[in-house]
Amino acid sequence: MKLIIAVVQDKDSNRLSEALVKANFRATKLASTGGFLKAGNTTFLIGTEDEHIEQVKEIIKKNCQSRDQLVAPISPMGGNADSYVPYPVEVQVGGATVFVLPVEQFEQF
Ligand code: 2BA
Ligand code: 2BA
Numbered sequence: 590m591k592l593i594i595a596v597v598q599d600k601d602s603n604r605l606s607e608a609l610v611k612a613n614f615r616a617t618k619l620a621s622t623g624g625f626l627k628a629g630n631t632t633f634l635i636g637t638e639d640e641h642i643e644q645v646k647e648i649i650k651k652n653c654q655s656r657d658q659l660v661a662p663i664s665p666m667g668g669n670a671d672s673y674v675p676y677p678v679e680v681q682v683g684g685a686t687v688f689v690l691p692v693e694q695f696e697q698f
Pocket of ligand 1: 609610611613614616617618634635636637697
């Protein structure tokens with residue numbers, strides 16, 4: 590068994606969870622925040638058998654789009670001057686960042 594951790598954009602999260610349910614996969618959604626943009630994103634935990642990993646990755650790929658996002662300059666006033674970006678920068682936020690981890694045990698009580 591493997592645990593897939595997928596960080597996706599909020600805009601894609603409903604579509605992805607619907608597609609997973611439709612394909613009979615179980616998942617847990619966590620509200621998360623990107624360390625760089627400091628904007629909300631969604632982290633999916635999907636536990637599934639090894640032979641289904643490719644299918645889950647395909648579903649993620651199909652339902653998550655990559656987009657360009659503008660990072661607005663944030664005033665350092667009262668904040669952390671180390672992270673101050675004085676001009677807007679465009680970054681490409683990927684469709685999904687996916688990790689596949691081995692699962693030692695899976696129990697449901
Ligand atoms: P449980 O299987 O007891 O799962 C309870 C919650 O645990 C799930 O909430 C989900 O958040 C998490 N979970 C379970 N298996 C997981 C896995 N392999 N990977 C990641 N997270 C997992 P919900 O998704 O809201 O599901 C509530 C209950 O609805 C489930 O209870 C199950 O009885 C049923 N269910 C969930 N997905 C289903 C599906 N695709 N088809 C049929 N029944 C489903
Ligand atoms: P954020 O950390 O908010 O990053 C959003 C986008 O900003 C990234 O898109 C990337 O294009 C850019 N970016 C991030 N860190 C950067 C840096 N130090 N310098 C320059 N540009 C940077 P993605 O790579 O597609 O990542 C989307 C989200 O996925 C990230 O949101 C983060 O929440 C998660 N993520 C990506 N790589 C990760 C990793 N190795 N470990 C954990 N989470 C990761």
